[in-house]
Amino acid sequence: MSARERFAKNLRAARKAKGLSQEALGELADLHPTYVGSVERGERNISVDNMDRLARALELDVVDLLRQPV
Amino acid sequence: MSARERFAKNLRAARKAKGLSQEALGELADLHPTYVGSVERGERNISVDNMDRLARALELDVVDLLRQPV
Numbered sequence: 001m002s003a004r005e006r007f008a009k010n011l012r013a014a015r016k017a018k019g020l021s022q023e024a025l026g027e028l029a030d031l032h033p034t035y036v037g038s039v040e041r042g043e044r045n046i047s048v049d050n051m052d053r054l055a056r057a058l059e060l061d062v063v064d065l066l067r068q069p070v
Numbered sequence: 071m072s073a074r075e076r077f078a079k080n081l082r083a084a085r086k087a088k089g090l091s092q093e094a095l096g097e098l099a100d101l102h103p104t105y106v107g108s109v110e111r112g113e114r115n116i117s118v119d120n121m122d123r124l125a126r127a128l129e130l131d132v133v134d135l136l137r138q139p140v
Binding site: 007 | 116
């Protein structure tokens, strides 16, 4: 599984575990409301800085979102 | 330390541990020869796909290059 796919799956799982909508997470990370959805669908070749922002918004480390999903 | 800085430091350490020049790693990962240098200097907001390519070229997992450097 590519890093992009891992990040997409882990992001969705972590967001749901926090009970956040895609829009709410986008707002927390100061990213466009539709951005999170495109990342979760694997459509976006996300940058390291934005990965960091999303991880921090979820109070996680970026490594947590790149591990092999269980 | 930001994810970008971590990746920069870990990439340099892993490349050197393999005895590779920046140009040689760039070639292995099918990236421009000067690209690796700009990533190692933290100048580039690298994408997840390119992080994956560099990790694979070093026979590592992208998570290995995003851990807190020791």
